[in-house]
Amino acid sequence: MLTALKKLLTNWTLHFLTLWIGIKAISVISYVYHVHTWGNYIKNDDGTPVTAVQYATNPDDRLFFVALLVLLTEVVRQFIFKKYHFIFFIAGCLLTAMISTAGIVYERPHVFNQKAKLTLIEPILYIAAYAFIYIIVRDYYLQSKNRQLQRIQQSENELHALKAQLNPHFLFNALNYLYGTALKEKATDTAQGIDMMSDMMRYTIHGMHENFVPLQDELKFMENYLQLQQVRLPVKDNIEISTQIVFDDHNYHHKIAPLLLLPFIENAFKYGISMDSQCEVQIKIAVAGNELQMDVFNTIVQNRVEVNGNNTGIKNTIKRLDFLYPDNYRLDHKNTGLGYNVSFWLKLSS
Structure with a gap:
């Protein structure tokens, strides 16, 4: 059990850092492009424009949501995917999406107050699709990597098997x-x-x-x-x-x-x-x-x-x-x- 939790924590950390760096990079690029095209629209308290570095390092209320999404996705990948029927995997992705959407509602309720309630379906579908695609692609990558390592290992075994x-x-x-x-x-x-x-x-x-x-x-x-x-x-x-x-x-x-x-x-x-x-x-x-x-x-x-x-x-x-x-x-x-x-x-x- 401790080994499984340690593996989950490691995968969650790597996944979270990768996704969060990607989100911040896209946000900063978008911000820089907007400033370059239309001018700066965010100011510091002293009236000076917010730089790209300041924008990247400012506290972000999406942090909790991303951490929760990544954790739930890794739980589904490690404990459900390929261990139970495929329908349970789909259900796990949907449950991940619903819980994560609830986190968004908690952190940023104003986003949904401005729109019709049916738009709650959109983040659920997007997040479920992300969890599904991430797990499938990650598994394909690991399987390909394992096959390559197996070929290397098999070549070494062929050289040493008889004497070792x-x-x-x-x-x-x-x-x-x-x-x-x-x-x-x-x-x-x-x-x-x-x-x-x-x-x-x-x-x-x-x-x-x-x-x-x-x-x-x-x-x-x-x-x-x-x-x-x-x-x-x-x-x-x-x-x-x-x-x-x-x-x-x-x-x-x-x-x-x-x-x-x-x-x-x-x-x-x-x-x-x-x-x-x-x-x-x-x-x-x-x-x-x-x-x-x-x-x-x-x-x-x-x-x-x-x-x-x-x-x-x-x-x-x-x-x-x-x-x-x-x-x-x-x-x-x-x-x-x-x-x-x-x-x-x-x-x-x-």
Whole structure:
């Protein structure tokens, strides 16, 4: 909630300043043109003509009206537009216009006292049209900007995906496991492991060229990853791993950005597993309707000798979420000193 209010305040400030500067600029230009064409018609108390600078900086009773209009417009854009049926968006624009018009009546009643009451409809229509056009144009601009950023991000991903998306340390350990199994057994387990690795590499190569992939492919990739993580680790009393992926056939028509879940789970194994200390990793992924919920927990291994990373994978994933799922995801993480929790919610696309 605090994040939403902070975002609303930021958007309101930028919108208000832009609109107010535009209104004042038009007013000053009109004033200067009038003075140049017909002479000065506004005087100071001492009789001297009001300059353009004085005209621009004089108190203006439109300030309250503009601030109210911008606030209501941003509320409609952030909390109603694209979140509810289009008719609610239209109703929000009309309500914005009616409340703003009431503000005009309060601030400048003389404007309407000089005219027929039916002229109240005019500002309502103009303001509703402004709110409607502003929100549509702003959304189109943001979508275009996001598409451009996605193309740039995708180009970077294509260069780095193979070496960055899967931890090389994990790959070497998994291959060592397959090699050891091949020496001890005659093929069944080894073939299964190689098949899982082939599926993972195939998915990685395919996924880096796509913005969205079928949800079932992403979940299958995560199942393979978790199985290989568990078999490559030794069976020890101090290591406890719990994984669960819950979904059904009704969810298969949904799509998701590829390799979106991996960085959070990879970090749990990277920083939460110890060969000597008591450690635990818990992972649950559940899909219900068009919503995906993932909860990841890992103990924080004390006195690690490895050098900690800079969480580049997590940072890049958050950027992708902002580009691909604006306002359609929640990510919370908590470090208790002994354990690390990640809670991730995502509204899936079809």
